[in-house]
Amino acid sequence: MRLETLAVHAGRRVDPTTGAVAPPIHLSTTFERDPDGSYSRGHLYARNSNPTREALEACLAALEGGAAAAAFASGSAATAAVFQALSPGDHVVAPHDAYHGTGRLLRETFTRWGLATTFADMTNPAEVQRALRPTTRVVWVETPSNPMWKVSDIRALAALAHDAGARCVCDNTVATPVGQSPLELGADLIVHATTKYLGGHGDLMGGAVIARVADDMLERVRAVQASGGGIPSPFDCWLVLRGIQTLPWRVRAHGENALKLARFLAEHRRVEAVHYPGLPSHPAHALAARQMRCFSGMLSFQVRGSAAEALGVAAKVRVFTRATSFGGTDSLIEHRASVEGPNSRTPDNLLRVSVGLEHADDLIADLEEALS
Ligand SMILES: *Cc1c(COP(=O)(O)O)cnc(C)c1O
DSSP: OOHHHHHHHTTOOOOTTTOOSSOOOOOOSBOOOOTTSOOTTSOSBTTTOOHHHHHHHHHHHHHHTOSEEEEESSHHHHHHHHHHTSOTTOEEEEETTSOHHHHHIIIIIIGGGTOEEEEEOTTOHHHHHHHOOTTEEEEEEESSBTTTTBOOOHHHHHHHHHHTTOEEEEEOTTTHHHHOOTTTTTOSEEEEETTTTTTOSSOOOOEEEEESSOOHHHHHHHHIIIIIOOOOOHHHHHHHHHHHTTHHHHHHHHHHHHHHHHHHHHHOTTEEEEEOTTSTTSTTHHHHHHHOSSOOSEEEEEESSOHHHHHHHHHHOSSSEEOSOOSSSSOEEEEHHHHHOTTOOSOTTEEEEEOOSSOHHHHHHHHHHHHO
16 A cells, blocks of 8 residues: 555554544553453553554554564654664664764763764765674664755665674654655664654654564564663554654645745855755755655755854744754754754754745745845
8 A cells, every 4th residue: 555545544443342433542551361361452561562552553664664663752762772772792883963862872871881883974885884893783874864964875875784794774754754765775674753754743752663574673672662661652652643644745745845945045145055955956966866755844054154143044033933853833943053062063054944834935935034
């Protein structure tokens, strides 16, 4: 079945006891045993499994074309579970522009657990090749990457990982399953912050790990989920499931709005540069066009001048909201360097935009006014 149909139906069915078409939210922490002591209905205790979470996991696996999924309380909990599934002494190659929290986990938390990490420019396969070691177990890919929206070649990086005996893990939060299918390109695992486009309304936190095959790695991720307990609440699972029903239509609309905004910004005399993979001027537009079905709603632009000029533009918006995060209905704008702190490599004059679902003309008018 096609993505739009899976988004509406995967993991869902009419409730057999009531006929309810929308799925119920199962809040129970514990489940009845059969007289013989078994659990023939599949559930024992809600940290291990819960029917609402199970529905979400089935849906996520179907959307990404994976064998199975494990849902977590946040994208970061899902990311951490992948690293916790490794062993001390293992080595990870990660993008130097990985999601801020992912970089921090590797630098601050997991080095103390004995994981070694080399940060590399994932747009340069030769550099990734040099970073590989005999102990490399994971090559972490994130494309497009934040906040310059660089595009790296999932197929090439997965092949490098496999030649080195490592797995390729792709954070697909920005592109979503609507924009690209990393498992088809050779990735072994996908990580999502469902907080973003999958939830889609800026009102929940969640994450997931999706596996191409149900192997020992997935078993270890599942063990972290069940024993570590970083699980999403049934209500949050339900909200993600609900958000996913409109995901294909939302993501395409976010992308259409983003392209219009990117074209407007590229022509503006106060804009020094626009970073959006959907623009032919993007350095990896050809790769993006090959690898992606649509280019997401995330873009960044640099205002001529310094941080003061960029902050001045962000201060004047009225339709956009000055806030972090992305993937919701509301357009957001953010001065990235000040969020990232003193070690940030992000240009001082860069504003990151999450293009929402308002009318593109209203968004353009708002930025036009803010740039005037
Ligand atoms: C937001 C985000 C995460 C982390 O997700 P949380 O739900 O905030 O923990 C991981 N990767 C990417 C690409 C993200 O945008």
